[in-house]
Amino acid sequence: MTRDAVVPVLRSGVLAQEFCRSVARANVEAVFERCFYLRGGDEFICVGGADIGDGPLTLIGNLGRLSDFQLQPGWPAAVCERHIVIGKSMRLTLDETESWHSPAWPICLSPAGLTDTCAALARRAAFEAPEEGLARHGVGVPETSGHHPPLARIARPRIAVFERWLSGVLDAGHARLQDSKEAAEALIGLGPGLTPSGDDFLVGALALLDAIGERHAHAALARAITDALPGLTAPLSACLLRAAAAGQVGEALHRAVSSVITGDVDAAAAAAGQIGHSSGWDMMAGVMTALGIAVAARLETPPTAAQALALS
Amino acid sequence: MSVILNEVRRATYLDSIVLMRISRQIAALPGIEEAGLIIGTPANKEILRDAGILGPEGATAEPGDLILALRASDARAGQAALAAATQLLDQPSALGTTAAVESSRTIRAAVQRLPAANLALISVPGDFAVAEARKAMEFGLHVMIFSDNVPIEDEAALKREARERRLFVMGPDCGTAIVAGGPLGFANVVPRGDIGIIGASGTGIQEVSCLIARAGRGISHAIGTGGRDLKAEVGAVTTLMAIDALEADDRTKHVVLISKPPAASVARSVLDRVAKSSKPFTICFLGATDFALPANARSAATLKAAADSVLGASAASPVKPPVRRLDGGRLVRGLFAGGTLCSEAQIVFRQAGLPVMSNVPVPGASAMAGVHDGHVMIDLGDDEFTRGRPHPMFEPGVRDAPLAEALADPSVGLVLLDVVLGYGGHLDPAGHLAAFLAGRERRAVIVASVTGTDADPQPRDAQVRTLVEAGVVVADSNAGAAEAAIAALGVS
Amino acid sequence: MDEKDDGASHDLLGAPPRVINIGLEIFAVNLASQGAEVAHVRWSPPAGGNSHLAGLLEKLQGR
Numbered sequence: 001m002t003r004d005a006v007v008p009v010l011r012s013g014v015l016a017q018e019f020c021r022s023v024a025r026a027n028v029e030a031v032f033e034r035c036f037y038l039r040g041g042d043e044f045i046c047v048g049g050a051d052i053g054d055g056p057l058t059l060i061g062n063l064g065r066l067s068d069f070q071l072q073p074g075w076p077a078a079v080c081e082r083h084i085v086i087g088k089s090m091r092l093t094l095d096e097t098e099s100w101h102s103p104a105w106p107i108c109l110s111p112a113g114l115t116d117t118c119a120a121l122a123r124r125a126a127f128e129a130p131e132e133g134l135a136r137h138g139v140g141v142p143e144t145s146g147h148h149p150p151l152a153r154i155a156r157p158r159i160a161v162f163e164r165w166l167s168g169v170l171d172a173g174h175a176r177l178q179d180s181k182e183a184a185e186a187l188i189g190l191g192p193g194l195t196p197s198g199d200d201f202l203v204g205a206l207a208l209l210d211a212i213g214e215r216h217a218h219a220a221l222a223r224a225i226t227d228a229l230p231g232l233t234a235p236l237s238a239c240l241l242r243a244a245a246a247g248q249v250g251e252a253l254h255r256a257v258s259s260v261i262t263g264d265v266d267a268a269a270a271a272a273g274q275i276g277h278s279s280g281w282d283m284m285a286g287v288m289t290a291l292g293i294a295v296a297a298r299l300e301t302p303p304t305a306a307q308a309l310a311l312s
Numbered sequence: 313m314s315v316i317l318n319e320v321r322r323a324t325y326l327d328s329i330v331l332m333r334i335s336r337q338i339a340a341l342p343g344i345e346e347a348g349l350i351i352g353t354p355a356n357k358e359i360l361r362d363a364g365i366l367g368p369e370g371a372t373a374e375p376g377d378l379i380l381a382l383r384a385s386d387a388r389a390g391q392a393a394l395a396a397a398t399q400l401l402d403q404p405s406a407l408g409t410t411a412a413v414e415s416s417r418t419i420r421a422a423v424q425r426l427p428a429a430n431l432a433l434i435s436v437p438g439d440f441a442v443a444e445a446r447k448a449m450e451f452g453l454h455v456m457i458f459s460d461n462v463p464i465e466d467e468a469a470l471k472r473e474a475r476e477r478r479l480f481v482m483g484p485d486c487g488t489a490i491v492a493g494g495p496l497g498f499a500n501v502v503p504r505g506d507i508g509i510i511g512a513s514g515t516g517i518q519e520v521s522c523l524i525a526r527a528g529r530g531i532s533h534a535i536g537t538g539g540r541d542l543k544a545e546v547g548a549v550t551t552l553m554a555i556d557a558l559e560a561d562d563r564t565k566h567v568v569l570i571s572k573p574p575a576a577s578v579a580r581s582v583l584d585r586v587a588k589s590s591k592p593f594t595i596c597f598l599g600a601t602d603f604a605l606p607a608n609a610r611s612a613a614t615l616k617a618a619a620d621s622v623l624g625a626s627a628a629s630p631v632k633p634p635v636r637r638l639d640g641g642r643l644v645r646g647l648f649a650g651g652t653l654c655s656e657a658q659i660v661f662r663q664a665g666l667p668v669m670s671n672v673p674v675p676g677a678s679a680m681a682g683v684h685d686g687h688v689m690i691d692l693g694d695d696e697f698t699r700g701r702p703h704p705m706f707e708p709g710v711r712d713a714p715l716a717e718a719l720a721d722p723s724v725g726l727v728l729l730d731v732v733l734g735y736g737g738h739l740d741p742a743g744h745l746a747a748f749l750a751g752r753e754r755r756a757v758i759v760a761s762v763t764g765t766d767a768d769p770q771p772r773d774a775q776v777r778t779l780v781e782a783g784v785v786v787a788d789s790n791a792g793a794a795e796a797a798i799a800a801l802g803v804s
Numbered sequence: 805m806d807e808k809d810d811g812a813s814h815d816l817l818g819a820p821p822r823v824i825n826i827g828l829e830i831f832a833v834n835l836a837s838q839g840a841e842v843a844h845v846r847w848s849p850p851a852g853g854n855s856h857l858a859g860l861l862e863k864l865q866g867r
Contacts, residue, residue, distance in 0.1 A: 030325030037325070073325070128417055128846070132332060154359055189353025189375060192335070193328030196353060234351050234375050236325075273415070277328045415832075415844035419824060422843040428822045429843065430815060433835075435827030436847050444826050444847070453824060454816050458831070480816050494820040494840050497831060533817050561817050735834040 005090055007063055009097040013056040015243055016045040020081050020094060028075040028086060029236070034066060037236065038077050038084070044239045047092065053274075054100045055250030056243045061092060102247070102254050105211040108261035111298040118292050120265040125284060128269055133278035134159075134197050134285040151191050155198065158186035159285075162205070163293055169217045170297035180224030188225070188241070189233035197282040199237045203244040204286025207257045210247055212294055222246070250275075253283055260287055314345060317390040318370035319380045320352065321401065331378075334400045338382065341396060342709040343389025347382040349397070351375060392709075392747060399740065419444070423451050430454060433496055434483075438462045441484060442470055449479055456536065457483030458497050464545050467538065471549040480557075481550055486536035487514025490521065497536075498705060500734040501767035505530020507622055508564035510554040512537050512571040515650030515732060516598075516615055518763050519790055520568055522772075523619035525765050526788075532564040533557075542574030548582050555582075559589050566622050567593045570615065572655070573600035573675065583609070594621040598652065599659040599674045613663065614656050616791035635785055635800040640755050641725035644797045645718040646689035647711050649704035649741075650763070653730040653790045654691040660794035661687060666801075671696065684721070689728070690714065705737050708744040719754045726757045726797050730790055731779070733764025733772060742775035746782035758783070759797055761790040 012020075023040030030037045035048030046052070047059045054060060063069075075087035084092040109117065129135035134155055165183035169175040190198030202225060209218040222245035229238050243249070249257075256271035272280035326334075335349035346365050350356045352373025360366035365381040373379045380397050384390030416422040423429055432448035434441050438461030445455045455474065462484035474481040482489050488511070489496040493504045498514055502525035509531060511517035517534045524531060535554040542548050551569070558564045567589070574582065574597060586593050587606030594610050596618035597603070601611045612618035619625075644661075648654035654672060661668040662676045669680045670689045680688060690697075692704045692711055704710040711729070718724050731741045738744070742762070749758070760779055764772040776786050787793035822841040825832035832844035 032325075151359065154362060186355075188355065189351075190355035190359070192331060192350045192356075194325060194331075194351075195328075196351065196356065198355060231375060232355070233353050238375075277332065279328065415829075415846050417846055419826065419845055422824045422845045426822055426824065426841060426843040428841065429824045431821040432824045432826055433831055435825075435831060440847075448824065448826070451824075454821075458827070492817055492820045494835070495838070496821065496823070496835075557817055735838075736830065 005069065007061040007090060007092050009059045009061045009092050009094045010050070011054055011058075011060040011100045012094060012097045013045075013054060013058045013248070014099060014101045015056040015246070015248055016059050017081075017094075017099065019043050019045045019057070020079055020084065023079050026077040026079050026084075028071050028073050028077065030073060031066070031071045036066065036071055038079075038086075039235070040079065042235060042239065044236050053251045056101065056246075056248035057239065058100075058250070059092065059094075059097075060100075100251075102249055102251075106258050106262050108212050109263050111295050113263055114261070114291060114295045115299075117260060117263045117265060118288060118295060121260065121268060121284070121288055124265060124269045125281065125288065128273065129281035129284070130278040132192065133282045134191070134201055135272075135281035135288070151197065155187075155190060158190065158198070159201070159289060161186050163289060166205075166217060166221075166290060166293045167297065169220055170214065170294060173216055175217075175220040177220075177224060177227070180220045181228045184221065184224040185228045185232065188228060189237075191282075193276075193278065194234065195237040195240060195276070195279055196233060197278065197285075199233055199241055200279045200282035201286035201289070203241060203249065204253065204257075204283030205290040206244040206286075207249045207253055207283070208260070208287040208290040209294070211257045211261050212291070214294055217294075218247075252280065256280070256284065257287055260291065314383050314385060315387050315390050316365055316367045316381070316383050317394055318365075318367035318382075319394055319398070320369055320373045321378045321380070322376070326378075326401070334397060337400065338380070338393050338397050340707060341389070341393045342707075342712060343385040344393050345383045345385060347380075347393070349378065349380050352377040352379045395747060396744075399743065419447050419451060423453075431456060431491070431496075433458065435459055438484065442466045445470055445481065446473070449474060449477055452477075452479070454480040455482065456486055456489055456496055457481065457538070458486060459483070460485040464540055464543065467540060468546045468549075471541075471546060475549055475553065480535070480553060481538075482536045483538040485540075486538045488517045488534065489536040490517075490531055490534040492533060495735055498732075498734050498736040499534075500525070500763070500765050501769075502765055503530035504532065504563075506532055506563060506565035508532045508558040508561065508567045509534040510537060510551055510558070510567065510569045511535070512539050512541055512551075513652040515730075515763065516570040516596075516652040518732060518734060519615045519650070519653060519656075520570060520596075520619050522763050522765055523616065523789055524623065527619070527623050527625075529623060532561060537571075539572070542571045542578045542582065544575040544578055548574070548578050551582055552585055555585050555589065559591060565591065567591055568596065568618050568622050569593060570596045570618065570652075571598070573597045579603055594618050598655050599662070599676070614659055614791045615652070616656070616789045619789075635726070635757055635759060635796045637802050638725035638757070638800050641721070641723045642801070643684070643721075643723050644687040644726045644728060644801070645684065645721070645724045645756075646687075646728035646794075647714050647718065648689065648691050648728075648730045649693060649708070649711065650730050650732050650790075651691045651693050653732075653761070653763070654689050656790050657689050657728060657794040660791050661689075661798065664798045666798065685723075705732055708738050708741040711745075712748055715748065716752075719752065719756055722755070724756050726759060726800055728793055728797055729758065729760040729784075730793075731760055731762045731764075731775060733762065733768045733770045733775060735769060737770070739770055740775075740778075741770070742778040742782075745784070746778050749782050749784070757785065757800060759785045759787060759793045759800075761787045761793040763790065 026038040026040035029039035035052045049063045069089045077086040125135040162183045187198035252275045259268035272284045339347040353375045360381050365383050370379045432453040433456050435458040438459045441459040471481045487498045502521045521531050537550040541550045596612045612621045655674050658668050658674045658677045668677045668687045671680045672691045766773050826845040832842050835842040
């Protein structure tokens, strides 16, 4: 067992840095095989080795075998900008850390190209997405086709509410906060897992709207989510949703969405498969849903100047 | 009358995949009609309400909590499921699910990701297993087929094709193999050593390898052949290849061959091949000893005898745990999860000259009639018990009803059980049995064996302790348990 | 039968197996948890699978 090990943090996400600046006392909230979470108030950060991938709330350090530290949930952590001391066994130092934030989005395909990508991705989802999640049964599959698990049955009408809302926002260029909140509330906290499928869906939708430059819709959804969040989902998932609302998503989702909007379906599916057990594909359900609505809107209406710029 | 039970746990952080697995295991327990395991967000409480399984306790859950909600056919089944869930949630590592496995849609994609792959482990429904095996062989992979229900002529054709390609087909219906220290399918954690096993039976390989391990020796390789390899239609293709492979393997110093009694022509070709080997063999054709053996081979009628033979134990009869003489009921009822263990118990009874009945009778035993008016050994893994239900190695609850019946039968004085541990098996079969027996009136003596090692995911020592605390007599081997039963009858 | 002294045996027994797991995921998870090299194939029945097959699959999966 390693005791009192000093672990230099190699990279730190922008929101994780903010955590270190603003939080003084934290606790170990959860310990997994390859990473652990610290919680200070309502905020969380994730600490792990390079294999977990960068993210806005993530500190990457060379931890070796995490189990050697024998971290336990509940252990106290003293936090400052320079280092984090956890229990008696670990000291994370941030002296030489490199800052990480989501890179800029690539230039996206034409609406016609996006339509093809949407269709190809839906076909992939029907086979590759986990049976339990939203991507396989929640979107892209006709309502009438066969058996759907309970989550998909309940999620479908809620996704339909979200679709109508997004379609309206893209048409009108603005949204009533109350409508936006209803669309978000229907999905927040819905489904199994540490981050409920509905939360993952919204994170994916936020990332896609940001990536294709739908700034009004992104801002309206972000505002609605942050307003609606308290009490609707698990604290950790809420924290990840707030990050996405602030325009910050993890490396793997960024790669997935970048691949979608540049038409690389294989890379998108691969990236989705790398995130959690079903979270990645649940995020893709949000990406595909939002993309489908956005493409339809763009095909119907000539792009505005701002959208034309985003579309280049 | 159905009951709804909810339990709320505060701030439980488990991987989504672990939660999903636990919820599946709970849903599969006997008497459970519906089950959900999700965090207590308002949206999720609506899902549970919609499914009719949200109780007052679940309704109070917070978004950070985990709700376990279920509907059971009666309160006892519900409480048992809650207890099982609690245990799984407390020890999720026992599920062995923390390791992340990357997955693909096709064999081709999987091979691209793991170019060093050399073996495909196939557990799709039997109707599709041969097609998947052929695809895997196209990529130069050896094949282990866990699936059963493969037509025998397909098995024979597949094995011949594989031999052309110099590839192994282990199976179909191959539950266990250990290749170069790597356990495949249902297998126990045994040390590496110099004893090679070729087995047509998964539990047979497990029992012999565990007896060897517990005696301080180790296994070089255990090659599963599938239950029908020594049938005339198949002609021992895999067994003969396995003999060649172990002959060429420097690590292997002694080979144990385990099978049901083979067809005479097949036995001849196998024993001819054994005769050409430079290594000593122990041949365990369960129950059959009346065949001519080459000079380098000894025969063993039971799994225990095979282990003793290879360990050099001098035909010692198994150490029998003390069991009181039966004073009430005079009949023995064996309820087995392992088919080969059921056969072995019958053989021990036949060797003692006792009549015995079974749903899978060995030579000399009789087929089970409707009325159990003699010593009966039941293989609970047989189709009639598993139809629409999981195999008792996955789900020990399959044994509950027959066990309750045996304990309620005044003519039954002793119940024989097997508890099989290892990868792939249930996480706590002894705990299930102990919970089942707790507070239940019983006159019959219960004698069990525990196939496993202390290094298994369910350490054997802890499983044995649980059984002993529940008042179960634990024997050192399956044959030992049967011997103890015979001793209790006062006829040995 | 000409497989004597050929390469098949060496290549199966020479090193711990590197496994392509097709079907029950639990086997892949077990292998990975022991440090074995394993890639899992998410198998599903060819389109239009019938209830008999679904029943078999469920039995295999212990559901």
